[in-house]
Amino acid sequence: MQAEPNTSTRITSTHAADPRPHVVIVGGGFAGLSAARALTKANVRITLIDRTNHHLFQPLLYQVAMAVLNPADITVPIRWLLRHQNNATVIMAEVEQIDLEQHTITLDGGTSTVDWDYLLVASGARHAYFGHPEWESNAPGLKSIEDALEMRRRFLLSFEAAERASAAGERDALLTFVIVGAGPTGVELAGMIPEITRKTLKHDFRRIDPSRARVILVEGGPRVLPTFPEELSTRAGKDLDDLGVDVRLNTVVTGLDDDGVTLASGERILAHTVFWGAGNQASPLGAQLGVPLDRAGRVVVDTDLSVPGHRTVFAIGDIASVMIATDRPVPAVAPAANQMGAHAARMIMRDLSQQPRVSFTYFNKGDLATIGRYRAVAAIGKVRLTGVFAWVTWLFVHIMYLAGFRNRITVFVQWAYQFITYQRGVRLITGTTAHRLLKTSRAHELQRSRGLVEPDVVAPSLPPRS
Incomplete structure (x- = not known):
């Protein structure tokens, strides 16, 4: 909602002609x-x-980052999704403050306030850098379209910079991810x-061999996934x-800067691209609710997903901490978020029909992850799938969960094209940031060649050309 400067717009919870909650x-x-x-049919x-202004299908966000899909392939305008729902209004705005006592929220620096009878906080999560927020500028995460485009830009720029680099060590660092x-x-x-x-x-560059790129996966625990x-x-x-990925288990990152990563063991990995x-x-909105939070900043909710002490306020999705029977929190995955949203809506409808509330029960629909072509793992109930069967299952499930028929068709066509040709149609490097990163890389190489930057460690050796 747009507001004139120095004015405040108030969206009230009730109207004379519309007394619905x-x-x-x-x-x-x-x-x-x-x-x-x-709540489509609720009063x-x-x-x-x-x-x-869009709903994002986060499970495929990494494919935007890796130039498989376009941003529009995994996003749908929220207004379009709710266009036939006459009881719903959409506002594109930033929530600045939540006042539980006054039942109001403040938008966009105080330009607007919204009254509510029921409040559902589903503002999601961001990356956790474990006390090192300064690392984010060197190691982007993957939560938004902007994150994916930045990741794609850095990834593709690494090869462009390596093509121009004259020093072998600099090329190795640029081709280490x-x-x-x-x-x-x-x-x-x-x-x-x-x-x-x-x-x-494979055939796009003349001075470098992209297949010599090195991928290092660092995990603090004893196993992947x-x-x-x-x-x-x-x-x-x-x-x-x-696939040639260098997997480092039980390995903790203690330092991260423009030149690479420092591990707890003291090892230094030179790499210009870190994800x-x-x-x-x-989301920091959870802290405004004035209730206990867990270590990840999630709101510890009651069994019906309401905020303790505030029955008309619900925390759902990645911002909520809900324990399941195994004393583990409900995972931050799309099926869990869908179930929480539907449950909170049912609790509102139960209130309106004067029925007692019930506890939230999470149904685990399974875990899926793809590792590459014909490579995936899936756990669906007691069934375990690996290899091509898990891969096909992963493809089917993700196609079906996409919002919008157009997106399903578009993604299917993009996948089919990429499967047949190995080509990616969205390898675009755009924005002023691209030129700045490329110039920075070139300037850094010149500084090293002139002895202005001390190469205190050696870049990891790349495999020989085949």
């Missing part, structure tokens, strides 16, 4: 959108507020890079090894 949903991700849709007014965190995002990124370097970029069954983690680790997939930190 006002449900405000903060966030248009999986949880928020699921809640809005579940309520819905206002969904999001800082962007470090991924921190071996969860699904880290594993999927690490598994995709070898195919790009060995197939897609730590939330998956152990046998699937083992298989994923073997697949990564077969982050090591953890999540809940």
